[in-house]
Amino acid sequence: MKSRLRALAFAAVLLAPAAAVASGGHWRGAIPVARDHASAARMIAQLAPSAVTLLPLGEERFGDGDRIVRFASMYRGLAVLGGGAALRIDAKGIAREASHPAAIQFPADIVPALDKPAARTVLAGFSRFPLHDDHVHLAIYLRHGEARLAWFGFPSIPAAFPSRVRIAIDANDGELIEAVDLVQKVDATMYRSNPTASPTLEKLPLPLAESDAGTLAGPFLVAKNCVDRKTVRATQFGFSVHVCDLENSATLAESGNYELEPSDVSGAAASAEDPFSQLSMYFHAARAYTYFQGLQGDPTAQITATMPLTAVANLRLPLGSGFGTDGAFDPSKAANPDLPLGAFDNAFFSPPVPEGQFDPYGEILGVAGGGMFFGQGTQRDFAYDGDVVYHEFTHAVVDKTLQLQGYALDEYGLTASPGAMNEGLADFFSSAIAGDPQLGEYAGGLVQQGGAPIRSLVNDHTCPNNVSGEVHADSTLFSGAMWVARAQLSETDQALFDASIYKAMRTNTGTFTPTYDELATIFVTALTADLPAAAPLLEASFTTKGVLPKCTRVRDQADKNPVEAPAEARAFIAPGTGSTGVRGQAPGVVQVHHT
Structure with missing residues (x-):
């Protein structure tokens, strides 16, 4: 039972974020179906390849009575990358629509020519970061109309590096299938915020209530601020990194409200960790969350794969990390707590990491289950721009739904x-929430952008x-x-x-x-x-x-x-x-x- 659950978790959580299949099946009609998941699975299984086992992942309910039952796919005990299915059932229990992989010839032999140690050696050749045995998995890679037996490797990348790589090779001949970064990023050196589109501060209610007042944390969303406490953490790679601590910096005024003053001045020490950034990020992420709950017609609906979803403001990286503004990788600089953390001119969403896998943001920053990260940039703060927050939040929504990525x-x-x-939907829903087709007026208002x-x-x-x-x-x-x-x-x-x-x-x-x-x-x-x-x-x-x-x-x-x-x-x-x-x-x- 435990192995089955681990396999299901691997299929549903690990492979899904960038899952892709070259062609898929789609059906519309009207067929009565019982209200339990087993009946739905039997119905949709008739449409899926016969060798594939469908395992219920969960159910989405909508205000009009519709339900969408989602399934992960397994082939002879192996997770199938991109083999999920879904069934839409109306309020009367009538199956109206289904999506599923098209009939594809799966490999008859699932015993790989390359054993795990050999596969790990090949996979490690495509990464400059270590690859441990428990980060290597055998699965079915479904893409471009072909099902291939493949070994997947997930290099252990430190949290100081805003990247999460997945590598796949053919399990028989070792041919590279893919090497992709699963982190979704916004264009570098650009920022988005309210100060340009709506420069007047208004007193507005928090869209999502906090579990405890003054925490910027609730059952759906948690906001943290990146504060430099001179912390240095060891990594699995033989060197240490200077990282920030994630804290709640936003405090309530005597009125019981948040009455923080914005401070986004390039190079100013007070702007590097200003609590208004954390508050702005929480407000806009909460606004996006309630917007999608409204679309679903259920104010209690879990919209993202992780609950609660963590968002981090004022993200800065150690100098010498290779990802900041100072250029090349230098381990001695990256581990020096006396050097300031460097600006990060970007924002990104990172998908969840499955249980048992190396989670860089969990291990180094304490952000388990994926999250959104907003940089404190060289000129402007990404978390100040609601458009950026809505955009990254929609990436989290796409991650749980269409899982669009790559080519x-x-x-x-x-x-x-x-x-x-994926980017287009993130822009579309960002504009729909904001009511404005222009994206990131504040973040894009840099000198080289001409405003x-x-x-x-x-x-x-x-x-x-x-x-x-x-x-x-x-x-x-x-x-x-x-x-x-x-x-x-x-x-x-x-x-x-x-x-x-x-x-x-x-x-x-x-x-x-x-x-x-x-x-x-x-x-x-x-x-x-x-x-x-x-x-x-x-x-x-x-x-x-x-x-x-x-x-x-x-x-x-x-x-x-x-x-x-x-x-x-x-x-x-x-x-x-x-x-x-x-x-x-x-x-x-x-x-x-x-x-």
Whole structure:
């Protein structure tokens, strides 16, 4: 029983965050089903490959009575990366929709040619960080229409490094399948905040109540401040790192309210650990949490995989960490508590780490179960900008639902659409919460940015003209299409539009790696059922943007001049086999047709 539970946990928590399948099955109809999970499993099992065992993960309930039952997939005792399934059941107990992997030929022999020690040696060759035996697992890698027996390795990376790497190799020949970073990041040197879009301080209620007043902590969300107490912690790699301690710095005034003054002055000591940053982060993360609970119609719903979700403000890194503003890795500097912690010009969401696996943020910073991290930057504080907080929170939502990451493969080559749509959805819901299509006016207001926001959902970006292979740049044509359709609706219908998109995300839980058109079709189909008047608007918007009927990534070039990358991307990205999982040579993201 314990081994079965460990396998289930490995499938549901470890593999799911970046899970991807090349193609998936989708079904709609009306079939009566009993109200228990076992009956739902039997029903959906008829649609999944016969050799796959489906194990219930949980159930999502919506205010209209609908339930979505989610399943993890196991193949002969091995976790299946990307093999999950979901069943949507209405209030009358009628199965209305199911998503599941398509029929794929699984390997007949699950005994690997490479044993675990040999696999660990091969995997370690792809990482500069140590890889321990208990961080190596055998599983099924399902992608690009192929099921492969694979060894997965998770290098032990210190918490001082904002990165979490997963490496996969073929279990028989040792070929590298992928080497990807599971941490979701916002563009570096950019900040987002309220001070520009809404410069007047207002007295507003905390969207989520605290368990105890004055703690900025509750059952769904915990906010911490990164405070430098000169702490040095040993790592598993033979060196130590100077890290901050996570504390609650925000205190209540005599009125019983938070009446903290903002302090975001570049280079000022008081700004490095200001409690207003922690309060701002909690307020906006709580606002996002209650927004999604509202879409689900259940104020008690758990929206993210981790409960409570931890958020960290004023994140700074040790000088010499290699990830800060001072350049190269230097262990002696990284371990020196007399040096100040360096600015971190970024923000990111890190997915949960399964039980028994090395958790850098848990071991070094005490943040178990994944979390959101907002840097105290060289010029501005990321946690001050609500747009940034909403964006990173939506990454946590995508992590529990669609699990979009990396690249997909179609007849035009590789496409960054999964990662781009992850970014696009993060931007879309950030704008929906804020009520503003401009993202990060404060964080993007740097001198080199000319005071412009980070991105805008009101844009003329299309496929293929604005496709580069960089996920943030490639996101705007998708998010822009969604925003154009939403903007044509009444305020009431906009809420229904958002709820339908969110429900579709919950139903399609990481069962395949979609291209733009595949996910667009899922969203249009969902609206056809939930808000029929909005479906043709979204379809037309996706068509105008070149997403539907297909994002044909072929650019015509009439002369012999170099093909220029889109201005917002600055360059084309050429992903390799390690980041895409393809065999042989990795095709490009854009083709050029000389006319």
